[in-house]
Amino acid sequence: MSTITTINPATEKALQTYEVMTEKEATDRLEACHAAFLQWRELTHQDRAPYLEKIGQTLRDNADELAALMTNETGKLLTDGQVEIELCAALFDYAAQNGPEMLADEERAQGLNGNRSVVSYQPLGVIYSIQPWNFPLYQPVRVLAANLMAGNGCVLKHASICTGSGLRLRELCIEAGLPEDLFQVIVIDHDTSDKLIAHPKIRGVTLTGSDRAGRHVGAVAAKALKKTVLELGSNDAYLVLEDADIETAVKFSVMGRLYNNGETCVSAKRFIVTDKVYDAFVDAFAAQMNDIIMGDPTDKKSQLGPLSSQDQFDRVKGQVDDSVAKGAQILCGGEAPERKGAYYPATVLADLAPGMPAYDDEIFGPVASIIRARDDEDAMRLANESRYGLGGGIFSRDEERAFKLARDHFDTGMIRINSFGAADPNMPFGGVKDSGYGREHGGFGIKEFVNVKSIFLP
Structure with missing residues (x-):
């Protein structure tokens, strides 16, 4: 047996x-x-x-x-x-x-x-x-x-x-x-x-x-x-629009990417950032991701624990390495520490393009994909290009406009505006595509x- x-x-x-x-x-x-x-x-x-x-x-x-x-x-x-x-x-x-x-x-x-x-x-x-x-x-x-x-x-x-x-x-x-x-x-x-x-x-x-x-x-x-x-x-897109509050966007983007060690179907994975705020967002986001404390999951000081298994570690590492080999740039992380356990660091990848795992596929770990958009319209187009559609988010100071974009144009099942969260007993959970x-x-x-x-x- x-x-x-x-x-x-x-x-x-x-x-x-x-x-x-x-x-x-x-x-x-x-x-x-x-x-x-x-x-x-x-x-x-x-x-x-x-x-x-x-x-x-x-x-x-x-x-x-x-x-x-x-x-x-x-x-x-x-x-x-x-x-x-x-x-x-x-x-x-x-x-x-x-x-x-x-x-x-x-x-x-x-x-x-x-x-x-x-x-x-x-x-x-x-x-x-x-x-x-x-x-x-x-x-x-x-x-x-x-x-x-x-x-x-x-x-x-x-x-x-x-x-x-x-x-x-x-x-x-x-x-x-x-x-x-x-x-x-x-x-x-x-x-x-x-x-x-x-x-x-x-x-x-x-x-x-x-x-x-x-x-x-x-x-x-x-x-x-x-x-x-x-x-x-899913490969959930979080849009950082031209009028986004950068501090709010960075706070919830870090939270959304690292929640549950990054192993969440409805977590933030692709960050589609408009030209106007690209540098401000990416610099602050990468800095905060770089400062994340990875360690023993039973230690209250730890902000990031190990991946769930060695198999999962190998899968995430392989997706990052493949993306880098195809031209992605590592802004932070990307190199596993020499230590016991399936630990993989908070990682930010930029200069992504179709054909890279970090662009096309779901990375089930603490790896953020940064994608540059020309403007708000281009950001929504890029978000909807994905074959996935479980969750997503929009960062914008104009909440009413963000709501209309979420309702009328975002081809996904659950959308957070200026926030992050995984599930709510009172709201339907599920996706499309x-x-x-x-x-x-x-x-x-x-x-x-x-x-x-x-x-x-x-």
């Missing part, structure tokens, strides 16, 4: 070894989840809400332990882990407080005769959740909270490097009172995962990951006629995997 071993990316020490499940073992977990779903679906939305609230509180009660576990498995700053846990608890609270009203039956008049009809949101069954390592608790929770409220069961295949976080999340859900089989965590390989997608008791599939992974899972699910929600990678489709949060995720029934009365 094969195994996986989790490794602390800061110390390179092995943490825990887990056995990979057979197809039968995984299928047994799925069958148990379905059986639990058949009972769970009988509860009203109001009956489900207290379970979710209790899970949220249990996460808060175990915040220190959970933050330390995530830091050990992925290298994220301990402080970022604490923020992540509070976001998870807030998502359970949001679903509990808002779900009953959002999922309530809706009465409508029939258009032809005016007779009474009802739209009812009914659960589908077991939802298969395939999640990445960068937010070991938040990624599975944003699927779990919404679908538990909707009445569904959930089977989680987590990224192997944070297996412990996924298993601990399940333990705490059970400790909080959730029926034991309703949320399952399976440790399986990709071939078994593909077979599971085709199982008739899987009624929906949701994945957060790269666009390559999304194409594969989306194709496998489509062949089995399973609905999918795909939240994929190669960044996927479907939405989570803000009530939208609660209705992604339900049977919207039309009931016509005489």
Whole structure:
């Protein structure tokens, strides 16, 4: 039987070894989840809400332990882990407080005769959740909270490097009172995962990951006629317009590029800077990035921890080296320190052009790509040229104009104006183009995997 071993990316020490499940073992977990779903679906939305609230509180009660576990498995700053846990608890609270009203039956008049009809949101069954390592608790929770409220069961295949976080999340859900089989965590390989997608008791599939992974899972699910929600990678553009306040732009650009060690799908990655403010922004931005303190993620003084694994380090280093070989200029960073751990420094690249990884692709690490634009119109054009469209930002003193640009012209899913942030329970989360489709949060995720029934009365 094969195994996986989790490794602390800061110390390179092995943490825990887990056995990979057979197809039968995984299928047994799925069958148990379905059986639990058949009972769970009988509860009203109001009956489900207290379970979710209790899970949220249990996460808060175990915040220190959970933050330390995530830091050990992925290298994220301990402080970022604490923020992540509070976001998870807030998502359970949001679903509990808002779900009953959002999922309530809706009465409508029939258009032809005016007779009474009802739209009812009914659960589908077991939802298969395939999640990445960068937010070991938040990624599975944003699927779990919404679908538990909707009445569904959930089977989680987590990224192997944070297996412990996924298993601990399940333990705490059970400790909080959730029926034991309703949320399952399976440790399986990709071939078994593909077979599971085709199982008739899987009624929906949701994945957060790269666009390559999304194409594969989306194709496998489509062949089995399973609905999918795909939240994929991105190369988010933050526009520094001609009238931008440079201090504000630099502050949130540094924050946006380094949040979660730069390993965030919706972080700021491309900085498209207009000619008028190019030198002022780039000089200040590179100076602040150069001063970032990289170190032990458990040390409160550290502003940047290691990447999540040696594989991730090699991937980021390769993308930077390839970009430099094709003509990119390093303004700061770009050279990994001689030390134990998957540490890669805050890096700023300029003089970028199409064909370079730093221009075309997502770099999942603390590497900022600077792209010069002639003017505001050119900046928006360059932002929209990307094959991705998850998030983005606009820095401008004219907030009303920035709002209109965001609403009417920015071809992406989520836009920040003069700020940075990753997710908000009350706002939809998701993208367009190669960044996927479907939405989570803000009530939208609660209705992604339900049977919207039309009931016509005489």
